Amino acid sequence: MGGGNDVYVLSAFEHSLYVDLALSELEELGVDRERMMAVPLEQSLGAQPLFDTLHRSDGISLFDGGAVLGTVFAVLGASFGFALRWGPIIWGLIGFFGGFLLGLGLDVLLNARRLPRKKAGKPAAEVVLLVRCIGSEFEQVRTILERNHALGVGKVDRS
Template sequence: MQVFAAFDHCTYLELAISKIEQEGIHKDRILAVPLKSNDDSVKLMDSIHHSDGISLFDTGAALATAFAVIGVSIGFKLEWGPVYWGLIGAGSGLLLGFAINLFYYTVIKKRKLKIGGSAKKTEVVLVIECREEVFSRVEKILKEHYALGIGYIK
């Protein structure tokens, strides 16, 4: 029987392995595989196959609308007229909103992740090969040592 468990990379993992060894399971029957963490860089442009929920154009669209209304209103008194000034206002609002979101997601959000320490730690997958009679004790040990998840194959 094979038992699979996921752990955070911490001392509880070491304690769980030593307890399992005390239960009579030899080191050759225990495998710990650390998982590499993915690059946490934010991809700002979505593709057709993946979207992360971050939009750079929502603030730009709102500002484009507001600036277009202001441009049209002021354009009645200016030389080029309301249409041109409305388009100039919409374009400048779109660019300003895009720049604000770009700055926010590339500078401020990254800094929050680094300062807050909320960057994901790597996890470790523990694979234990044991007999069915020992499974309940192994499962109990894994739960006592804060395994994130436990699975098994008979």
């Protein structure tokens, strides 16, 4: 794809006029269009899974509230169950399942309100720009990208 002194510069941008300004400045610097590539990222709008897996976690646990309220209601059910007809074991189990379902329902309601706000925020990067630099162009290209509000700039040296 290029000679022995090629350096590839990767940068991430929000989708704005700054991407076009950066491309224009790079062309003024003498970087050909064949050495630049801008790739818009498609936003994944897939449904968020309700339960975490072993390899992926979103940091929100629906089990915690159910476990806490289940334990509290089980202790209360067992304690008051001594004075009730079915006894402490049955009332403890009823308290556990009732508390667990109540806690799970509260977690789902609270997190359902919180998750859309997280997704409503703009993604960190919407456009990735790849530039192949020849010779000593790297520092100038990096300066242009940073001046045009690149979210990040990376370098791959292919020498």
